[in-house]
Amino acid sequence: MTTRLFGVATLAASMLSFGQQTGTAAPEHYDGEVIMGASLSDTVCNAGNAARLPLDQALRSAGATGDQCFAIDGFWHADALFATLADARVTWSNAEPALAGRRLGVYGSKRLMAAAPHGARRYTLVGRLRHCDTAWPGATMVLGYCHHGGGPFLIIAQVIALGR
Numbered sequence: 001m002t003t004r005l006f007g008v009a010t011l012a013a014s015m016l017s018f019g020q021q022t023g024t025a026a027p028e029h030y031d032g033e034v035i036m037g038a039s040l041s042d043t044v045c046n047a048g049n050a051a052r053l054p055l056d057q058a059l060r061s062a063g064a065t066g067d068q069c070f071a072i073d074g075f076w077h078a079d080a081l082f083a084t085l086a087d088a089r090v091t092w093s094n095a096e097p098a099l100a101g102r103r104l105g106v107y108g109s110k111r112l113m114a115a116a117p118h119g120a121r122r123y124t125l126v127g128r129l130r131h132c133d134t135a136w137p138g139a140t141m142v143l144g145y146c147h148h149g150g151g152p153f154l155i156i157a158q159v160i161a162l163g164r
Contacts, residue, residue: 030139037144038135039109040127040157045069047158050126055083058104058129059152065129072104072154073162077120079145080105081154088120095148105132105145105153112156122162127154 050071053061058072074081075088080103082088087102094103106125107113117123130153132146145153 030136033139035136035139035142038107038155040155042157045127045157047071047126047160055081055104059101061129067128069126069128071124071126073124074104075120076117076123076125078116080149081125082120085120094145100151103149105149105151106156107144107153108156112159115159124160124162125154125156126158127156129154
């Protein structure tokens with residue numbers, strides 16, 4: 001039993017080698033890797049160099065924006081940003097299929113994600129847009145938003161609270 005658990009732990013550790021990605025250039029393929037998250041430095045993307053982008057427009061343009069930095073307003077709840085408080089408060093809103101076109105997934109550093117509100121709150125999230133279908137080609141598994149939600153997401157570098 002002990003040998004089996006050690007073997008599983010060793011296998012898991014070897015598969016997670018690319019787990020936390022930064023905002024730097026990504027490899028072409030992530031063959032067999034398990035992606036645990038993504039982060040982006042606020043020295044390369046912040047409110048000072050971000051273009052404002054409405055959430056509905058971000059949902060249509062994710063993946064086609066390169067390394068451009070955007071500031072997007074919405075209601076942040078767990079792993080997603082929503083246009084309305086009502087959508088953010090739907091049970092299992094981060095994975096509810098009916099909300100697929102009305103939420104933007106989010107990834108960020110462990111520090112930023114730990115600060116995610118327990119209830120939906122208004123924020124401006126600053127970061128780079130990506131799409132779950134194209135962000136990590138060849139990955140065996142992607143955890144976080146893309147594991148259950150799919151679609152566009154923002155790798156956040158900066159968070160600005162807006163109040164309720």
